[in-house]
C-alpha cells in the first residue's frame with residue numbers, strides 16, 4: 149500500500165484484484181492445454197508436459213487463494229494486508245512458471261513457428277495481466293518484470309540472428325507496459341478515492357437529512373402544542389368581548405370592544421392556520437371519514453361566507469350542484485368545509501365586483517367510490533401567470549411587498565393542497581390577471597344512502613328541541629373558558645355541570661344523564677378523544693379497557709343502547 153492510499157481504498161483495491169482474477173486465471177489455464185494438444189512433435193515432450201502440469205497446479209493454487217479470500221472476507225479477523233501478500237505470492241509463482249516457458253522450454257526447440265507461438269503467448273499473457281491487475285502496482289510489476297526478464301534469458305540462450313531485434317522489442321514493450329501500469333493504477337486509485345468520498349458524503353447527507361426531518365417534526369409538534377395553548381385564552385377573550393358587547397355600553401367603549409373582537413378573530417384565524425399547517429407537517433392531522441349531508445354542508449358554507457360580503461362590494465355569491473351529485477356521501481366534511489371556506493373567502497377577498505361561484509360536479513361514480521369536482525370561480529383581480537405555480541407553496545402571496553393591500557398569511561392554499569392530497573385528491577388554479585381566477589378541487593368520497601346519515605351531521609351545532617333548556621356536561625380544563633361557557637350557557641337558561649378532564653367527565657356520566665356533552669380535546673389525565681371513544685364504545689356495547697371495572701360497569705348501565713351527542717368545544 150502506498151503511503152497515500154487510504155486503508156478503505158486499499159481494501160477495495162485488493163477486493164477488485166480478487167474479483168478480476170478468476171477470468172484471467174481461466175483464460176491462462178487454456179494455454180498449456182493448447183500446447184499439449186497442438187505441439188505433438190515438440191522434441192522434449194516430457195519437458196513441455198511437466199511445464200503444463202506445473203502451470204495448471206499454480207493456477208489451481210491461485211483459484212484456491214481466491215476461494216480462501218471470499219471465505220475469510222466475511223470474518224472479523226480478516227486482514228487485508230495478508231490477503232494482499234497471498235495474492236502477490238500467487239502472481240509471483242504464476243509469472244515464474246510463465247517465465248520458465250521462456251528460459252527453459254523456448255531453447256529446447258529450433259523451430260521458428262514454435263518460438264513464435266511461445267513468444268506471442270507470453271506477450272499476450274503479460275499484456276492481458278495489465279488490465280486484470282491494474283488496481284495495484286506491485287503484482288503488475290512483479291508479473292511483467294519476471295515474465296519479460298525470463299523472455300530475455302530465453303532469447304539469449306537460443307541461437308538465431310533475429311534474437312537481438314526481438315530482445316530490443318521486448319525491452320521497449322516492457323517499458324511501455326510499466327509506464328501504462330503506473331498511469332492506469334493512478335487513475336483507478338483516484339476514481340476509487342472519489343467514489344469513497346462520494347459515498348461518505350451520501351451517508352453524511354442521509355444522516356443530516358434524517359436529523360433535519362426529526363428536528364422539523366419536533367418543531368411542528370411544538371408549534372401545534374403552542375398554537376393549542378394560545379387558542380384557549382383567545383377563545384376566552386373573544387367570548388368575553390362578545391358578552392361585553394351584549395351589555396349596554398357607551399359608543400366609544402363599543403368601538404374599542406369591536407376592534408378587540410375583530411383583531412382577536414383575525415389572530416385566532418392565523419393561529420388556526422399555523423396549527424393546521426404544523427399538524428400536517430408533523431403527520432398528525434388525520435382525515436375522519438363519516439357519512440354526511442353534502443347539500444346541507446354546502447348550504448351552511450355558503451351561509452357563512454355570504455355574511456363576509458361587505459355592503460360596499462357589488463358581489464353575487466352563487467352555487468350550483470349538478471343533478472348527479474349525491475346528497476349523502478362518506479368523507480371528511482370538516483376538512484371539505486375548510487377547503488371550500490378558504491377558496492370562497494379568497495374569492496370574496498380578491499373580488500371587488502362581479503361574482504364568486506361554487507359549482508359541484510361528479511367526475512366519476514362507481515358502487516364504491518365517487519370523485520367530485522368543486523370549482524370556485526371569481527371575477528376578481530386574478531393571479532399573474534408566473535406566480536400561479538407558487539401559489540400553493542406555504543407563505544406564498546402574489547403580492548409580497550411591504551405595502552400589500554390584502555392581509556393574510558399565505559398558508560391557506562398550502563393547507564388546502566395538503567388536505568386535498570390527504571383526501572386522495574388535488575387542487576389546481578387557472579387565472580388571468582384582472583379577469584378572475586378558478587380553483588378546481590377534486591376529492592374522492594364514498595357513496596352512501598341518505599338513510600345512513602346520522603342525526604347530528606352539522607359540525608359543532610347542537611340540536612336543541614323547541615328551544616327548551618338542556619342539561620349539558622362541560623368538559624374543559626381551562627378555568628377561564630369554563631367561566632365563559634357558564635356565563636353564555638346559563639344566560640340561555642341551560643343547566644351546566646362541569647368536569648376538568650375526560651376521566652372526571654366519565655365519573656359524572658356514570659351518575660347522571662345529559663342532553664349533550666361539550667368536550668375539549670387536549671386535557672390532562674384523559675383527553676377528549678379518549679373519553680369520547682370510551683363513551684361511544686359503551687353505547688355500542690363494545691368492550692373497554694381504559695378505565696377500571698367498577699366505573700366501566702356503572703357507565704355501561706347508563707350509556708348502553710343510548711346516544712349522547714358529544715361536541716368539540718374548540719373551533720376549527
Ligand code: ADP
Nearest residue numbers: 494495498530545546556557558559560561585
Ligand atoms: P392568504 O390569502 O392568507 O394570503 P392563501 O394561501 O389563501 O393565503 O393565498 C395565497 C395567495 O394567493 C394570496 O395572498 C393571493 O395573492 C393569491 N390568491 C389566492 N386566491 C386568490 C384569488 N381568488 N384571486 C386572486 N389571488 C388569489
